[in-house]
Amino acid sequence: EKMPTPYEMIGEHTLSKLVDAFYKRVASHPDLAPIFPKDLTETARKQKQFLTQYLGGPSLYTKEHGHPMLRARHLPFPITEKRANAWLSCMYDAMNEIELDASIREGLFSRLALTAKHMINSVENEN
Numbered sequence: 001e002k003m004p005t006p007y008e009m010i011g012e013h014t015l016s017k018l019v020d021a022f023y024k025r026v027a028s029h030p031d032l033a034p035i036f037p038k039d040l041t042e043t044a045r046k047q048k049q050f051l052t053q054y055l056g057g058p059s060l061y062t063k064e065h066g067h068p069m070l071r072a073r074h075l076p077f078p079i080t081e082k083r084a085n086a087w088l089s090c091m092y093d094a095m096n097e098i099e100l101d102a103s104i105r106e107g108l109f110s111r112l113a114l115t116a117k118h119m120i121n122s123v124e125n126e127n
């Protein structure tokens with residue numbers, strides 16, 4: 001018997017709810033909203049595809065967009081430590097809102113925290 005993937009444990013419906021709850025917070029976060037598009041429909045669609053494969057599900061993102069190269073794709077945006085923490089706090093709150101299973105929450109959050117730190121490409125200035 002094969003072990004279920006995290007994607008199978010979470011399920012497509014819950015993953016979709018998580019991403020929607022996440023971008024709802026991003027849209028109104030003072031540190032994040034300015035660097036994101038006003039309309040987050042397409043961003044959320046890509047994130048659902050990405051997280052599906054990140055969690056061991058089908059390679060939906062790569063099939064449509066090619067290799068994720070996440071750090072490179074984030075280079076056009078100034079991602080500071082503060083923004084990485086803001087991203088993670090939106091994710092943390094989204095996980096709470098949808099009441100993601102505790103068994104999945106910790107592992108997923110700590111993995112996302114590593115990925116988020118890896119995206120940092122700018123140092124904050126003083127002003």
Ligand code: HEM
Pocket residue numbers: 032035036037042043046047050065070073074077079083084085087112115116117119120
């Ligand atoms: C795209 C910001 C971390 C996955 C984007 C975009 C921004 C952004 C501004 C462009 C949105 C658009 O044009 O539609 C940030 C910030 C982060 C962060 C501030 C803080 C560390 C992450 C992490 C992941 C991720 C941790 C994965 C777990 C993606 C994906 C896209 C994206 C898949 C779409 C790329 C594409 O255009 O194909 N992000 N991001 N991001 N981000 Fe992040």
